[in-house]
Amino acid sequence: MNSNYKNPWQTHEIKNPYSNPWIKVEHATVTTPAGTPGIYGVVRFQNIAVGVLPLDDEMNTWIVGQYRYTLNQYSWEIPEGGCPLGTSPLQTAKRELKEETGIIAENWMPVLAEIQLSNSVTDEIGYSFVAKGLTIGASEPEETEELDIKKIHFTELLDMAMKEQIQDTLSLCTIFKVKLLLDQGVL
Amino acid sequence: MNSNYKNPWQTHEIKNPYSNPWIKVEHATVTTPAGTPGIYGVVRFQNIAVGVLPLDDEMNTWIVGQYRYTLNQYSWEIPEGGCPLGTSPLQTAKRELKEETGIIAENWMPVLAEIQLSNSVTDEIGYSFVAKGLTIGASEPEETEELDIKKIHFTELLDMAMKEQIQDTLSLCTIFKVKLLLDQGVL
Numbered sequence: 294m295n296s297n298y299k300n301p302w303q304t305h306e307i308k309n310p311y312s313n314p315w316i317k318v319e320h321a322t323v324t325t326p327a328g329t330p331g332i333y334g335v336v337r338f339q340n341i342a343v344g345v346l347p348l349d350d351e352m353n354t355w356i357v358g359q360y361r362y363t364l365n366q367y368s369w370e371i372p373e374g375g376c377p378l379g380t381s382p383l384q385t386a387k388r389e390l391k392e393e394t395g396i397i398a399e400n401w402m403p404v405l406a407e408i409q410l411s412n413s414v415t416d417e418i419g420y421s422f423v424a425k426g427l428t429i430g431a432s433e434p435e436e437t438e439e440l441d442i443k444k445i446h447f448t449e450l451l452d453m454a455m456k457e458q459i460q461d462t463l464s465l466c467t468i469f470k471v472k473l474l475l476d477q478g479v480l
Numbered sequence: 481m482n483s484n485y486k487n488p489w490q491t492h493e494i495k496n497p498y499s500n501p502w503i504k505v506e507h508a509t510v511t512t513p514a515g516t517p518g519i520y521g522v523v524r525f526q527n528i529a530v531g532v533l534p535l536d537d538e539m540n541t542w543i544v545g546q547y548r549y550t551l552n553q554y555s556w557e558i559p560e561g562g563c564p565l566g567t568s569p570l571q572t573a574k575r576e577l578k579e580e581t582g583i584i585a586e587n588w589m590p591v592l593a594e595i596q597l598s599n600s601v602t603d604e605i606g607y608s609f610v611a612k613g614l615t616i617g618a619s620e621p622e623e624t625e626e627l628d629i630k631k632i633h634f635t636e637l638l639d640m641a642m643k644e645q646i647q648d649t650l651s652l653c654t655i656f657k658v659k660l661l662l663d664q665g666v667l
Contacts, residue, residue, distance in 0.1 A: 302549050326547070410597055412648055
């Protein structure tokens, strides 16, 4: 549906005022779709956001609690990690699930693919998966991470999501879509 | 549930390598939760993301198509706009719905409140609403915007969202939650 639409923005010059291993900021001078002069600051991500919702045979799942530096706030989320551009979101999902929860899963099903997390300013995209056929082992968190792990029933997680006790959008979007797929009998 | 968790990060110095009217980039030298030295680049947003899903009595809704500069891609989304920090998301929702679609609504119900759009790097938060009791007028888009407006049935929009023909996460999360609220008889 979207292939016939041409880019109405013109870009004249791009500067790179900041970068670190995770993001690169581009400052562009542009002509807007209305034909007026303007600027656009784009935050380019070096990683894709990847989330996993594990489900055991009794419909239990596992969530991860961590302090989010950006918002100065504690946050419960589905297991998530960054996938370097050009590598496989599914491999990242498998690695992060194992590292954060110790879980290995036999069956993987895509839930979200190439969603745009904040497309007015960033080019960050996200993927998520449901993991089934679980074997529980020991977690191996990265050294910068201080994580709490909690096993809860999916019904309780959905309830937390509906009441906004989950605020991370990749988690919310995955939980809601998993519920709709379960209701459709697809999962 | 989250109030007992203390910030395990220590911040030593913050620099501000870039800002424009929409974002401010902060580069912090930190000690990580593991006690190791590190850096954190945070993108602070000057606006809250606000979305509206209008619904008429026949369950029709309106979506907005625009070219997203950041991803070099055309995107269909629910009507959205930026709410300056400290002002009311609901007032922004009313203004953006009127500007983008020409619609005025009598009844407003919150769908998402203070969701975190990309909390590993940004502090951006989002709100969304369902708008009912609609009066249709003429749209008044901002001069930088070049928008297409489409009236479709909510069932068709949900189908687009499930098939990822909608990729904007605030839109997706709102559409999914509205479907769940409709199924629960709350909407």
